[in-house]
Amino acid sequence: MTTAEPAGQRPRGSELLAAARTVIPGGVNSATRLVGAPHALTAASGAHVTDADGRRYLDYHAAFGAILLGHAAPEVDDAVRAAIGGGLDLVGWGVTEPEIELARLVTETIPSAEQMISAMSGSEATAQAIRLSRAVTGRPLIVKFQGGFHGWHDAVARNVISAPDRAYGDDPLSRGILPEALGSTLIAEFNDLDSVRALYEAHPDRIAAVIMEPIPHNVGALVPTAEFVTGLRELTAEQGSLLIFDEVITGFRHALGGYQQVCGVMPDLTTFGKAMGNGYPIAGLAGPRRLMEHFSSAGGDVLLAGTFNGNPVSSAAAIATITYLRDHPDFYERTHTLGDRMRTGLTEICAELGIAATAAGFGGVFSLYFAEAPVRGYRDLMRNNDAAYVAFHRRMTDRGFLMLPLTLKRNHISAAHTAEDVERTLEAAHDVLRTIRKDGLLAAAG
Ligand SMILES: Cc1ncc(COP(=O)(O)O)c(C=O)c1O
CATH class of the missing domain: 3.40.640.10 (Type I PLP-dependent aspartate aminotransferase-like (Major domain))
Incomplete structure (x- = not known):
């Protein structure tokens, strides 16, 4: 597992990770935390987290799904x-x-x-x-x-x-x-x-x-x-x-x-x-x-x-x-509506760009598989384009939308996310998908 980000772009995060490595094996307390940047987080509130270099991210990682009402609810x-x-x-x-x-x-x-x-x-x-x-x-x-x-x-x-x-x-x-x-x-x-x-x-x-x-x-x-x-x-x-x-x-x-x-x-x-x-x-x-x-x-x-x-x-x-x-039963209505909008939006973007992908999920959880539907079991997931999946998550994170850059990982919408957050995410996804398509990482829809 390596980090894509040049160390110089995240000086404080890299410094903290290096310090951590001397006393914690690999520098993190759970191996999947090492994948991709940011390397160290210093604040979390509502739907956002801030890294050690002062960058703010809209957080869909949600501590692997442990955050549901937003950070520091x-x-x-x-x-x-x-x-x-x-x-x-x-x-x-x-x-x-x-x-x-x-x-x-x-x-x-x-x-x-x-x-x-x-x-x-x-x-x-x-x-x-x-x-x-x-x-x-x-x-x-x-x-x-x-x-x-x-x-x-x-x-x-x-x-x-x-x-x-x-x-x-x-x-x-x-x-x-x-x-x-x-x-x-x-x-x-x-x-x-x-x-x-x-x-x-x-x-x-x-x-x-x-x-x-x-x-x-x-x-x-x-x-x-x-x-x-x-x-x-x-x-x-x-x-x-x-x-x-x-x-x-x-x-x-x-x-x-x-x-x-x-x-x-x-x-x-x-x-x-x-x-x-x-x-x-x-x-x-x-x-x-x-x-x-x-x-x-x-x-x-x-x-x-x-x-x-x-x-x-x-x-x-x-x-x-x-x-x-x-x-607050409206919590479920809200997160399901935002999740639906995210899935529909991603589906529309992929259709517009001619990308073979499937926006999957339930309620406030969403994933964009780079494989054509139907995706029902693991056998179908073996058709997933892992490189495209990781590139999508990593480039979204670089733009301030924190998604776990591991293949097949999901994203979470919490009580703190807003409809506007979802629209901003879709706009960024549109750009990112266009660029990774241009870079030859994506298959065209058949
Ligand atoms: C479905 C499921 N069960 C069990 C676990 C293990 O939970 P924990 O990491 O709290 O030990 C996880 C963790 O990701 C999980 O996703």
Whole structure:
């Protein structure tokens, strides 16, 4: 991973990155943060972030989707300040009122949730969900989809953005994963029920759970067909497996009740995180009492532990975020309208310029694939022109529209973005697409 920007153009950012490199491996605390400029950020407010060299960006990166109400949303920051001054910090004993309030809010808003446990990151939530599934079913294997990302732990850190020769095969994201862990996770194709059926046929009575992002946003936005999600629900139930919706990105973002509210299909377990605390570290796992009471806290045999679980400051942030969303249903109308406008605008621009591309997304999330429709599963994404995708994101960022310059990554519209922001983005996109077309990076529409 390299940065395209000459160091001289971002002196302070480059200096900070160099300083960071002496004490943090590679200079960043998560590898994908190293891709492209800016190198260091010093301020964030509403829909904007400012880099160490004083450049301001309209932020569609949104901390990988953790920001939903805008940066430093006053409702959330006020609640955090009140929690800090409220006379109760982390006690690690018994339960506190914010934990109860948060679990109540989540169980009232997520349709399939009767109980929830709180964690600090999405990876912890999916690890808990997978272990619980194995314990409840007594089976060893799980199924995930090519292109889905569910965190960095051994069970799921594989087969996300795979090169064509590694897709569907063994494609771990890391060395150090035990072969037994890799071999216990099977890979299917999104929006292709037969690919899941084939795994059940090959491994009868061995699959504990199917885990899925209801919309795999880690490869942009593959929207599921109704037949696929309902079929998956029926198939997993028939086979005695659990269905896990990993709503770490879709949860609270696309609807108050997550994508399960949108599609009307109820999973057995739901994980969420990211936007739930508008940038504060909090995540959760929810499900029906009959499953959740397998946790050791309720006398079951599945370990529930975590020093920071139920952290009062993070809980306050999540309560404030979810309460805001519950009390402002217009948030969804607004972000969906802006997302629709962005997708329509991008589609029109590509048509006008004769560019073969597909503006995909849902609600306030959008992606511009450089591949012709239909784009339904990972197989279609292997037709994506990665160089054009990265060039588009990078050149948009150079113009002040922060988009993650990694292939297939999505963009997020928050409560702080305006219709005018979207129009400005489309104007810039028009220019950028014209220039990258001129540079020979784009295929013409057929
Ligand atoms: C769908 C999904 N699940 C789980 C995770 C892991 O969450 P975290 O990074 O908070 O551990 C991510 C992170 O990007 C994600 O996108």
